[in-house]
Amino acid sequence: MAVNEMPGGQFFLAKLDDVARWAQSSSVWPLTMGLACCAIEMMTATASEYDIARFGSEVFRASPRQADLMIVSGRVAQKMAPVVRRLWEQMADPKWVISMGACASSGGVFDNYAIVQGVDTIVPVDVYVPGCPPTPDGLLYAVNLIQQQIRQGGRGGILARA
Amino acid sequence: MPSSQTPPAGSTALDPTAVRPDIADARIIRVTPAEVRATLERLKGEGFAMLLDIGGADYPGREPRFDVVYHLIALASDARTVAAVGKPERVRVLCGVTENEAVVPTMTDLWPAADWAEREVYDLFGISFSGHPDLRRIQMPVEWEGYPLRKDYPLRGPAREKTPRPSFALKSNVAAGTPASGKTAAALQRQIAAARGQIVKDETK
Amino acid sequence: MTTSAGVPAAHGLDIVDTGDGRMIISMGPQHPSTHGVLQVITELEGETVVRAEPEIGYLHTGIEKSAENLFWTQASTVIERMDYLSPLSNACCFIMGVEQLLGITGDIPVRAQQARVMLCELHRIASHCVWLGTGGIDLGAISGFFYAFDLRERILDLTELSGGARMHPNYLRIGGMRDDLPAGFLGKVDELIAMYYPRMRELRALLQKNPILQDRMIDVGILSAEDAIAWGITGPALRATGVPYDVRRAFPYSGYEQYEFDVVTRTEGDAYARFMVRLDEMDQSMRIIEQVRKQLDTPGPVMIADTKFAPPPKETIALSMEALIHHFKIVSESFRVPPGDVYQPIEGPRGELGYYIVSNGDNRPWRVRTRPPSMYNLQVLKKIAVGEYIADMVVMIGSLDPVFGEVDR
Numbered sequence: 015m016a017v018n019e020m021p022g023g024q025f026f027l028a029k030l031d032d033v034a035r036w037a038q039s040s041s042v043w044p045l046t047m048g049l050a051c052c053a054i055e056m057m058t059a060t061a062s063e064y065d066i067a068r069f070g071s072e073v074f075r076a077s078p079r080q081a082d083l084m085i086v087s088g089r090v091a092q093k094m095a096p097v098v099r100r101l102w103e104q105m106a107d108p109k110w111v112i113s114m115g116a117c118a119s120s121g122g123v124f125d126n127y128a129i130v131q132g133v134d135t136i137v138p139v140d141v142y143v144p145g146c147p148p149t150p151d152g153l154l155y156a157v158n159l160i161q162q163q164i165r166q167g168g169r170g171g172i173l174a175r176a
Numbered sequence: 177m178p179s180s181q182t183p184p185a186g187s188t189a190l191d192p193t194a195v196r197p198d199i200a201d202a203r204i205i206r207v208t209p210a211e212v213r214a215t216l217e218r219l220k221g222e223g224f225a226m227l228l229d230i231g232g233a234d235y236p237g238r239e240p241r242f243d244v245v246y247h248l249i250a251l252a253s254d255a256r257t258v259a260a261v262g263k264p265e266r267v268r269v270l271c272g273v274t275e276n277e278a279v280v281p282t283m284t285d286l287w288p289a290a291d292w293a294e295r296e297v298y299d300l301f302g303i304s305f306s307g308h309p310d311l312r313r314i315q316m317p318v319e320w321e322g323y324p325l326r327k328d329y330p331l332r333g334p335a336r337e338k339t340p341r342p343s344f345a346l347k348s349n350v351a352a353g354t355p356a357s358g359k360t361a362a363a364l365q366r367q368i369a370a371a372r373g374q375i376v377k378d379e380t381k
Numbered sequence: 382m383t384t385s386a387g388v389p390a391a392h393g394l395d396i397v398d399t400g401d402g403r404m405i406i407s408m409g410p411q412h413p414s415t416h417g418v419l420q421v422i423t424e425l426e427g428e429t430v431v432r433a434e435p436e437i438g439y440l441h442t443g444i445e446k447s448a449e450n451l452f453w454t455q456a457s458t459v460i461e462r463m464d465y466l467s468p469l470s471n472a473c474c475f476i477m478g479v480e481q482l483l484g485i486t487g488d489i490p491v492r493a494q495q496a497r498v499m500l501c502e503l504h505r506i507a508s509h510c511v512w513l514g515t516g517g518i519d520l521g522a523i524s525g526f527f528y529a530f531d532l533r534e535r536i537l538d539l540t541e542l543s544g545g546a547r548m549h550p551n552y553l554r555i556g557g558m559r560d561d562l563p564a565g566f567l568g569k570v571d572e573l574i575a576m577y578y579p580r581m582r583e584l585r586a587l588l589q590k591n592p593i594l595q596d597r598m599i600d601v602g603i604l605s606a607e608d609a610i611a612w613g614i615t616g617p618a619l620r621a622t623g624v625p626y627d628v629r630r631a632f633p634y635s636g637y638e639q640y641e642f643d644v645v646t647r648t649e650g651d652a653y654a655r656f657m658v659r660l661d662e663m664d665q666s667m668r669i670i671e672q673v674r675k676q677l678d679t680p681g682p683v684m685i686a687d688t689k690f691a692p693p694p695k696e697t698i699a700l701s702m703e704a705l706i707h708h709f710k711i712v713s714e715s716f717r718v719p720p721g722d723v724y725q726p727i728e729g730p731r732g733e734l735g736y737y738i739v740s741n742g743d744n745r746p747w748r749v750r751t752r753p754p755s756m757y758n759l760q761v762l763k764k765i766a767v768g769e770y771i772a773d774m775v776v777m778i779g780s781l782d783p784v785f786g787e788v789d790r
Contacts, residue, residue, distance in 0.1 A: 047411070049418055050440055050786055051465035051548055054511065058537075061514075061530035076413035091789070093317045094418055094439040097410055123459055127324050127333030128316075128443030147548055188742040189720035197721035199481050226610045229757075231737055231750035245737060247724060247752065251626055253606040258625045258644050263632065268724060289613030292437075292760050315441035315789060324446060331443075331450050 031167065038082070038108070039164040040070045042157065045081035045105065047098070049088025052115035052147040056087045059150035066150075069157055078104040083160060084137070085153070089117035090130040102137040110163070112156045113139040116146045190237035193270055202247070202266035212271040213281045216246060220286055224248035224267060227283065230293035232301040234327045240272035242303055244280055273303055282307040300325035402426065406771075410439045414519050414775045417785035421762070421778075425771055433766035433774070435759060440789040448749040452715035453479055453555060456746055460736075461549045463751060464787040466511050467504035469540070470729045472553045473497050475749070477634060478725030478738045479555050482718050485685060492681035493557035494636045499570070499673045500543070500553070501635075501727075502666040506577075507536040508730035508784075509663045516656070516779040517588055520597055525587050532580050535573050542566055556691040557684035562677065570674050577667050581660075589660060598653035602765040602777035605650055612764065613757035616732025617662060618781055620646045621654035628728035640669045652780035659782070690716050715744040724752075731755050731782055751790055755783040 018025045048056055059066045060074065075081040078101045090098055102111065113133050116122035119142045121131035133139065140163060141156045189195055196204070207215050228247040235241060246269040255261045273280060282305040283290040294305040295314040302323035305311055313320060322329055330337040409420040418439035424432040444463055448456040460475045461468040480486045510533040517525035537547040543562050544550025552559055588594055604614070606622040619626055625644040629637045645661040647654035684691040692711050693704040710716070720742040726735040732754030739748040758781045766777055 046413060050442075051462060051468075053417070054465060054548065057511075057515070058530060058534070061534070062527045063531065063534050076411070078411075089440065089442055091418075091439055091441045092320070093315075093441065094410065097439070101411055123462070124442050124444075124447060126331050126443040126447050127329070127336075128441050128446075131336075149547060190741070192720040192739050192741045192747060193722050195720045197482060197484070197719065197723070199721070199723050201481070201724050227613055228615075228733065229613075229735065229737070229750070229752040231752075233739060233748045233750065245750070247735070247737070251610055251624065253610045253624060255624055255626075256646075258627075258630055261624065261626050261631060264626070266724070287613065288611055288764070289757055289760065292756060313438075315438040317438075324443060331446055 032165075035165050035167060039161040042069075042071055042083045042110070042160060042164070043081050044071055044074050044083040044085050045078055045101065046074045046076050047084050047086055047101065049086070049090065049094065050117070052087035052118070055147040055150050056085055056114065056153060059153045064150040064154060066154060066157065069154065069161070071157060078102075079106055081105055082108065083110045083112065083157075085112045085114050086118040086133045086137075086139075087114040087147075087153075089122060089124060090133050090136070091128055092130065095130050095136055098133065099136045108164075110140045110160050111137050112141045112143060112153070112160065114143045114153055114156065115148055116144060119144065122146060191235060193235075193243065202268040204268050204270065206270045206272065209271060209273055209277075209280050212244075212246075212269065213283075215269060216248075216283055216286060219248055219267060219269070223250045223252070224265075225253065226251045227287035227289045227293075230283070230290055230297060232297040232303060232325065234301065234325065236327050240274040242273040242275070242278060242301060244271045244273055244297060244303060245269070246271070246283070278303045279306050281305070284308060299323070302326065403431065408774065410436075414515075414778065416515065416778055416783060418789075419759070419778065419783070419785065421766075421774065423766075423771060423774065428770050428772070430766045430769055430771055430774065433763055435762050437756070437759070437785070437788050440785045442786070442790060444790045445749050445751065448746050450745065452744055453718055453746060454711065454715045456749065457553070457555075458549070458551050460749070460751075461551065462786060463753075463790055464508075464729060464731070464734070464755070464784050465548060466508035466784055467501075467730050468549045469497075469500045469504050469544075469553055470508075470727065470734065472551070473501050473635070474725055474727040474729070474734050475736050475738070476553055476555050477727070478723050478736045479718060481723045481725060482721055482738065482740050483555070483690065484719075485556065485687070485690065488685050488687070489635075490557055490682045490685065491636070492561075492677070492679070493683045495673050495676050496558055496562060496683065497553060497635045498637065498640070499670060499677065500540070502669050502673070503536050503539060505666045505730045506663050506670075507533045507540075509659050509666075510536075512659060512730075512779070512782045513584065513588070516782075517594075519775045519779050520594060522588060522591065522594060525584060528580060528584055528587065532577070532584075535569075535576065539566065539569055539573065542569065554684070554691070556687070557682075559684075561680075561683045567674065567677055570670070574667065574671060574674070581664065585660065589657070595653060597773070597776055598656055598780070599649075599651060601652045601769060601773045602780055603649070603651045604761060604765055608761070608764060609650070612761040614732070614761055615754050616729070616758065617645075617658040618655055618732065618758050618761075620644065621658045622650040623648040628726050628733050632726060634727060640672050642666075642669050652776050655780040655782075717742060717744045718746075726752070729754055731784065731787070732758060734787075751787070753787045753790065755781075755785075755787040759783040759788055 113119045118133045121129050141159045143152050143156045145152050226249050228249050231245045233243040248267045250265045297303050298311055299313040299315050404425045406423050410418040420436040422434045444459050447459045457472045457475050461472045463471050510529040514526035514529035541547045543566055544552030604622055606624050609619045609622045625646045627644045642665040645658050647658055688707040692708050697704040698708050718740040720740055722739040724737045726733050734754055735752030737750040741747040
């Protein structure tokens, strides 16, 4: 992107992809996919001490149609797995997924019959956040990584297909 | 994960509920499924107005195999001061249920609180409650097979029982069976030397 | 299960015109009210709820089965994750139950008991902060969320300072605590006490006296004392109907008999009464914290001296063979608990949390049955929602304050 002097004034030239990615990465709106303890830390990340809104995630949308980012925060039980999958399918492209916490990433402490051993067995994940639960700082870093991925045109970019 | 040095199970009790340690937590009553309904009706009439919980337990080493445990407390709904509540009496009714005839009468008409509790015992142990208005699985999906909290149900479920632990080993980006490259030791030595500030001639790169 | 119109409700709702103007909708398990994964299958006539069937199990974690496969010393880690808003309360209850089976309840050092009370009350306030903040958000009162969560941050700071983690620190152990409260902890408690009362005044001004909140909560979800007892309701929801049952008073544990606090009750039994009971309960918790704070000035041991149960202090491991062996044994294969069963209740933030623990003499629990207060509290939604508006469903769920880690386990 560059500012050019031309007859008639200054023009700001950039590639459309870059502008689109800048806009997308600056306004990533997460879906409220709070499942368990990690959901509480996700809510804390929206509160005043950690404030995810300063990174562009101004609102958490309850409707998957209006959300860009699914933060799977918590353990995914057998009954909940088809629901997570259906919600991910209902999200409009481009979409990204953060697997927050040990349980969402790999089953965590619960290597048993009831918990899906990693949400990446159901939906494709872009960033994994370790922790049980991760501190809200960890989640904010994950959102930053998603923003980097968007700016570099990673999966989910404007021209990519899921 | 318990270690390989877990002590042998020879000195364990097959029926822990028969051992009465010196703990005054509740009055204990043991009944059969034929008596349980009458016992609980009598207890409710005696003032045990609140059903706290219904739980199940599995003791495969003894006959009857299962226990359905009812916890009651004598709370009066017209108590309005802490002194009136006092120290309410507790009672624990243990109903032994055999594996072949795993049926117990429902208590939902005595206490509406019993509804979900009985569904959970059915879901996780497979004990039916005759007369329950809506006996179906509550925690597991409706189509789940097996009763997870039984002792013969594997912890990780029948599908994953034999897969190796931990599961992230299955997600490695190195294909299973890849032979060792033989370069790791040398790479490690180089790293250590670099950390110590020594220059090492790079032969194996 | 079928609705009154004969239409099957639950998985895979089909669109069927029953001709009587009734609508069956599925609220959840994904919905904006941030209470967790609950599905309420609601049958509506216009906007009035005719029938409400909560569907749970969307967070079933198999914690009880996991606990059966972990050592006694490890089981409290998974049990902490049930009621994840006040993790140390769960741990405290389970640990006290095991101590009863071991017969060492009288040997727990006084300082450990005081610290347990302090941490449980801190976590009660933290849990009520989440309830207050999210309850406000449900009604559109979003500012209260930020104030309440900031108060919770101070408490999580204390949890992290003492236990090492903001949530689930695994700090309370069988026999006492892992190690003593660190230097500076009591100073930070004093800071919390100082900032608590002005903050609660702000929150009360924002919420309690707000006419919109009062309009939305008064006379909504009324529960009578008889119904509460019949449905197994405990905790603030029961006390809001008039019955002052508090396990800390009726069956005192961990030294609660020495602290002065009121058991807060109301008689109306509606959502506003439950709201007020919890707010006043937060103040009573702070009252207890102030009393314990003075006691904690006195130093003392925090772990039982018997090294069969308590890992010996790390300094002694290099010097004493017995200490080394005891430490190795406890960590690699835990101690064995004599056979028997016990029911240990405590007053959790949601009501009577109880653990029915069965030991067969082995080094792992045989059965850990939770008495989940949230499950019984939530069940009564089937009764109190009938006749209310669908818009009040969120208010009622919030006023019952369920935590799904506990409901589903």
